[in-house]
Amino acid sequence: MITLKKVEKNYRRGAEEVRALRGIDLEIEAGEFTAVVGPSGAGKTTLLHILGCLDLPSRGELYFDGARVDKMRESELVTLRRTKIGFIFQQFYLIPGLSVVDNIALPLMFSKSQGKKDRIEELAQTVGLGERLHHVPSQLSGGEMQRTAIARALVNDPEVILADEPTGNLDSTNSEKIFDILHKLHQKGLTVIMITHNPELAQRANRTISIKDGMIA
Amino acid sequence: MSGMLKLSVQNLLRHRTRSFLTMLGIAAAVGVLFSVFSFNRGFEEGLAKEMQATGLHFMVAPSGCAHEVAALVLHGAVTPNYLDTGVLEEIKNADGVSLATPILVAQLPNPDQQRIDLIYGVETDLLPEIKPGWEITGEIPNGTHEILLGYNVAEHADIKPGAEFSYPNMDTVFTVSGIIGQTSSQDDAFVYMPIATAQDLMDRPNGATAIGAKVDTPERLGTIINNLEEQVPGIQIVTMGQVMNSVANVAASAKSLSLAIALVALIIGAVGVMNSILMAVFERSQEIGMMRAIGASRWNIFQIIMKETTILTIVGGVAGIAVAMLGARLIESFVRQIMPFVPTGDMLRFDLGLALACVAFALVVGLLAGLYPAWKASRINPIEAIKG
Ligand SMILES: Nc1ncnc2c1ncn2[C@@H]1O[C@H](COP(=O)(O)OP(=O)(O)OP(=O)(O)O)[C@@H](O)[C@H]1O
Ligand SMILES: [Mg+2]
Numbered sequence: 001m002i003t004l005k006k007v008e009k010n011y012r013r014g015a016e017e018v019r020a021l022r023g024i025d026l027e028i029e030a031g032e033f034t035a036v037v038g039p040s041g042a043g044k045t046t047l048l049h050i051l052g053c054l055d056l057p058s059r060g061e062l063y064f065d066g067a068r069v070d071k072m073r074e075s076e077l078v079t080l081r082r083t084k085i086g087f088i089f090q091q092f093y094l095i096p097g098l099s100v101v102d103n104i105a106l107p108l109m110f111s112k113s114q115g116k117k118d119r120i121e122e123l124a125q126t127v128g129l130g131e132r133l134h135h136v137p138s139q140l141s142g143g144e145m146q147r148t149a150i151a152r153a154l155v156n157d158p159e160v161i162l163a164d165e166p167t168g169n170l171d172s173t174n175s176e177k178i179f180d181i182l183h184k185l186h187q188k189g190l191t192v193i194m195i196t197h198n199p200e201l202a203q204r205a206n207r208t209i210s211i212k213d214g215m216i217a
Numbered sequence: 218m219s220g221m222l223k224l225s226v227q228n229l230l231r232h233r234t235r236s237f238l239t240m241l242g243i244a245a246a247v248g249v250l251f252s253v254f255s256f257n258r259g260f261e262e263g264l265a266k267e268m269q270a271t272g273l274h275f276m277v278a279p280s281g282c283a284h285e286v287a288a289l290v291l292h293g294a295v296t297p298n299y300l301d302t303g304v305l306e307e308i309k310n311a312d313g314v315s316l317a318t319p320i321l322v323a324q325l326p327n328p329d330q331q332r333i334d335l336i337y338g339v340e341t342d343l344l345p346e347i348k349p350g351w352e353i354t355g356e357i358p359n360g361t362h363e364i365l366l367g368y369n370v371a372e373h374a375d376i377k378p379g380a381e382f383s384y385p386n387m388d389t390v391f392t393v394s395g396i397i398g399q400t401s402s403q404d405d406a407f408v409y410m411p412i413a414t415a416q417d418l419m420d421r422p423n424g425a426t427a428i429g430a431k432v433d434t435p436e437r438l439g440t441i442i443n444n445l446e447e448q449v450p451g452i453q454i455v456t457m458g459q460v461m462n463s464v465a466n467v468a469a470s471a472k473s474l475s476l477a478i479a480l481v482a483l484i485i486g487a488v489g490v491m492n493s494i495l496m497a498v499f500e501r502s503q504e505i506g507m508m509r510a511i512g513a514s515r516w517n518i519f520q521i522i523m524k525e526t527t528i529l530t531i532v533g534g535v536a537g538i539a540v541a542m543l544g545a546r547l548i549e550s551f552v553r554q555i556m557p558f559v560p561t562g563d564m565l566r567f568d569l570g571l572a573l574a575c576v577a578f579a580l581v582v583g584l585l586a587g588l589y590p591a592w593k594a595s596r597i598n599p600i601e602a603i604k605g
Pocket of ligand 1: 011012013018019020038039040041042043044045046047601604
């Protein structure tokens with residue numbers, strides 16, 4: 001489903017060149033639940049952004065559903081991200097003034113597709129926020145915020161969910177809930193890729209990719 | 218509310234004070250802009266109406282500031298210069314002049330009524346010719362102690378025709394021979410009396426503020442005046458058209474000055490908008506990065522920021538118009554103080570088209586100011602923004 005061939009990613013930091021990824025060959029199959037682990041600064045986030053077509057490789061090839069991504073135009077990338085990819089972040093990134101429902105519906109705003117109210121409420125139910133529909137983020141717990149973010153990632157019916165340390169800011173009970181939800185999504189057929197520092201959670205995924213110094217260890 | 222609108226409103230509400238101050242800047246500029254234009258309309262209409270209401274083609278004044286005299290005859294200020302009515306015969310007999318009358322305008326304090334009356338001495342038998350539009354209840358004065366009251370004067374003191382009228386510490390008792398129906402012009406404010414009576418009252422035998430005249434053929438006005446100025450030395454002639462022009466000129470320069478102020482204010486307002494939106498964009502760069510990651514295009518981001526700018530300028534603009542309408546009276550009294558001549562009647566009338574035009578103009582300026590921040594926002598690199 002997602003294929004990386006000899007992918008390298010370099011960043012400039014002043015005069016110095018940072019080699020964040022140095023030759024990654026990787027194949028993610030549809031329906032897999034993959035955990036990405038590795039020390040801080042290893043290049044996990046960089047890899048996830050490339051898998052999510054948010055960032056492009058400096059060298060190498062990237063394919064999504066067979067299509068060559070690293071040669072795509074910006075508008076094609078936008079469509080790809082909009083229709084096939086859902087992102088979840090460690091810091092949740094909800095819009096403060098908007099209710100749970102409106103935050104979940106946010107991606108629909110960009111595609112002009114009218115989100116059905118029922119569908120959004122249903123999504124909120126799926127992540128256990130049926131009672132919190134009209135709360136604003138400041139009235140939610142960390143776990144509830146992250147669940148809102150998951151529902152938001154699901155609103156466009158993506159093929160893959162990419163999560164960068166989704167439980168990084170949460171206690172173990174809430175982490176467990178988030179993991180459960182991601183696991184259920186995987187069981188329903190979604191492809192899930194999750195970066196985590198929690199070895200116990202990583203173990204429970206059906207595949208683990210370990211990154212070190214920009215390479216698969 | 219549509220999603221994007223809600224988002225923009227929420228974003229503006231996040232920094233209420235900042236948004237409010239930015240709107241205030243726009244409101245002030247639009248308010249001034251709107252006032253200047255409405256004032257100008259009302260002013261020109263009012264001026265034309267008053268000029269017509271004088272019923273005269275030109276005025277003869279003593280050499281000096283003729284326009285001062287014209288303004289005086291219109292509104293009754295006090296001038297130190299008086300004209301000797303000796304020249305009256307010459308003017309009356311001049312070629313093309315159909316009518317000429319001395320006019321003596323003066324202020325007469327009337328402490329009993331707590332006001333100052335404006336006395337208008339004129340050859341009263343000529344009044345029907347000069348003011349054919351008047352609807353008089355009663356008679357035109359023909360005796361020395363008869364007076365004719367303007368509508369407002371009569372209304373103010375609740376005087377009916379036939380009533381007696383006197384001034385404190387003056388022996389003369391006047392009879393109100395008639396009252397003029399409302400003209401909605403400066404005529405409503407005068408007390409008309411025979412010229413001789415006015416001269417007596419003001420202790421100015423044979424004195425006049427000016428001589429007002431009509432010509433038989435207005436097209437020949439220029440020639441008639443030229444001839445007259447050659448024949449009679451020591452006078453100055455001013456036509457009502459000239460008065461109108463010179464007053465309108467003062468108004469026009471006042472207008473361009475305030476217009477310039479309004480435009481500068483609008484530019485400052487626009488810079489305020491740009492600054493405030495730009496700050497908001499920088500503060501929200503993580504959020505914008507997130508939106509790009511979850512499917513927003515550059516164009517989507519651009520639109521969100523432009524929508525915020527639009528709301529800011531439209532709300533500011535409408536508020537400015539509202540405040541201008543509320544403050545119209547204040548502004549009007551201020552304008553009356555600084556302008557040498559201002560027609561009576563409301564100067565600020567609400568004109569929807571004008572209001573919309575002012576808001577639209579502010580919107581265009583606001584949108585221009587929003588372009589840069591919106592472009593900036595659309596160029597935010599999502600990866601760097603998300604990493605913070
Ligand atoms: N925009 C950038 N400019 C310069 N260097 C960068 C940039 N993004 C990442 N890097 C560098 O690339 C390397 C990999 O970063 P990345 O964020 O992928 O690590 P990570 O594995 O996600 O670490 P962590 O577990 O701390 O999140 C690091 O050395 C980082 O400093
Ligand atoms: Mg990371």
